[in-house]
Amino acid sequence: MVKFTTNSYNRHSSHFVLFYGVLLMEIIPAQLAKNQFGDLLMKAQREPVQISKHGKRVAVVISPDEYDQFTQLKLQNLKSILAESIEQAERGELHHIDDVFAPLTSNEIEG
Structure with a gap:
């Protein structure tokens, strides 16, 4: 840069x-x-x-539009991570709960 x-x-x-x-x-x-x-x-x-x-x-x-796009991307990323975690659990590949929730903010966990 x-x-x-x-x-x-x-x-x-x-x-x-x-x-x-x-x-x-x-x-x-x-x-x-x-x-x-x-x-x-x-x-x-x-x-x-x-x-x-x-x-x-x-x-x-x-701008509000850019913020909305950013939060939408974060949500899509979270859904992707959760989908992969479900697939891993179904295959018997389990993770510690702290590793699963580490990328989330407190608002996303509670909300």
């Missing part, structure tokens, strides 16, 4: 993450995100926007 900085890095300038010349997402310092929240929301409708604080990633803002 290659980073390209638009200005010298400070809390008032954004920069971009490039991968082989393809723009992946804009990185915006938290202070700038706070000061330009409306613009941040508009950008997030078009592409993910990463928020950094003290040079570390703290959040990624995405």
Whole structure:
């Protein structure tokens, strides 16, 4: 991954993450995100926007549609894992319960 900085890095300038010349997402310092929240929301409708604080990633803002797609992919992945686990159990290949539920969040387990 290659980073390209638009200005010298400070809390008032954004920069971009490039991968082989393809723009992946804009990185915006938290202070700038706070000061330009409306613009941040508009950008997030078009592409993910990463928020950094003290040079570390703290959040990624995405559109509701992108979030829905992401959660759908997670659900499909979970269903695939569970289907494989059922097939393994039917073949007598059992796993410890902690290994089965490790990929799940508490909301997915309870919900």
